[in-house]
Amino acid sequence: MQTKPDYGVDAPGVMLTFFLLGFACLLLAAFAPHTIHLGSVKIETRTFFWPAGFLIGEGLLFLLYVKFGKFRHRDFMLGMHEWQGDERVLDVGCGRGLLLAGAAKKIAEHRGTGHATGIDIWSNTDMAANSAAATERNLELEGISQICTLVSEPAQEMPFESESFHLVVSNLCLHNIYDRPTRRQAIEQISRVLKPGGMAILSDYKLTGEYAEQLTRMGFAVEKRRGSFITTFPPLTVVLARKPQ
Ligand SMILES: C[S@@+](CC[C@H](N)C(=O)[O-])C[C@H]1O[C@@H](n2cnc3c(N)ncnc32)[C@H](O)[C@@H]1O
Structure with missing residues (x-):
């Protein structure tokens, strides 16, 4: 057990x-x-x-x-947002819940009314022993499952209402969408579900220039930050993008 x-x-x-x-x-x-x-x-x-x-x-x-x-990289990413506790957060390609649980713990620390949602297709090539059940177990063990929801859908076809999240986070997911038009569709979905003024924090080891460029063209204020060259492998870059009000 x-x-x-x-x-x-x-x-x-x-x-x-x-x-x-x-x-x-x-x-x-x-x-x-x-x-x-x-x-x-x-x-x-x-x-x-x-x-x-x-x-x-x-x-x-x-x-x-x-x-x-x-875990260090998760803290680096989640540290880019000023937590209030009432955020609605989406983790795109949440896998076994690294960022999802991290975000939910931030909400719980602030004793807020926020909620964290993870969306994934549970690929076992991209993450070992990946399943909604394994992630659910992690959330229970972290003591935050009551403020989390898991959704089994691809990032490019999000079932969420428009402008429903304050924060969208994602680590090492989007490069797994191999064709460019579908990746663009996933970024469009991220933009659609973000509230005006909301922030996307997207981390990946490649294609971050592409994400940054698309978001810039959509009117987001975009910044890039590098993760640690020693403790992230392959070295990760974070795209920090604020949706216009
Ligand atoms: C390398 S894992 C990273 C998981 C997690 N973000 C982390 O940092 O631990 C990549 C995740 O992206 C998911 N994924 C790949 N393509 C996806 C897609 N089109 N839509 C949603 N999730 C996807 C995989 O199932 C996997 O869980």
Whole structure:
């Protein structure tokens, strides 16, 4: 029986690939004959220590993010808003509830009437053991499930009323929407559901320029901030965008 919240491993296949390829290179470099001939190609196996170090290093940085960095990054993101406690917050691609629970705890700390909603399609490629049930369990263990709602829909087809959230947050979700028109649709949805004067705090490891550009064209006041280069892997950038009044 799970007794502590578990916010899961992001992109588990990517981390596994770093470690598997890294250790394969390490074994080759350490135990294979120093020189291998593949037809006319001569391979010096000791040189494989370099990719081994690089890949295992990347895997370890990823592990550091999953175990420690993501909580620091959550605090960095949620610290960009001045909490009152009455906010209606939406976490887009909430996964196992990292930002969702963080936002709900901020509301609870202020003893406010706010509410936090998470929307996700529960992809197990993007997050290990991802499901509404796993997230619900985390929210219960955090003691904030009564002020949270989970919605199982894609970000590009949000079922919420227009102008219903003060704050929209999202971490490492939008790049998973692979085609540009659908990503644009997701950003349009974020804009639609935000109240005038509301704020979007969108974090990702790529495509943040695209999000910033689209939001700027929609009239948002946009700023970009970088997450830590050591504890976020891949390094994350946050787009902070205020909807016009
Ligand atoms: C890497 S996880 C990050 C989860 C969470 N935001 C966090 O930081 O721990 C990406 C999440 O985005 C979700 N996702 C991917 N595409 C989505 C879409 N089109 N609509 C909603 N959620 C999506 C995945 O199911 C997954 O939970």
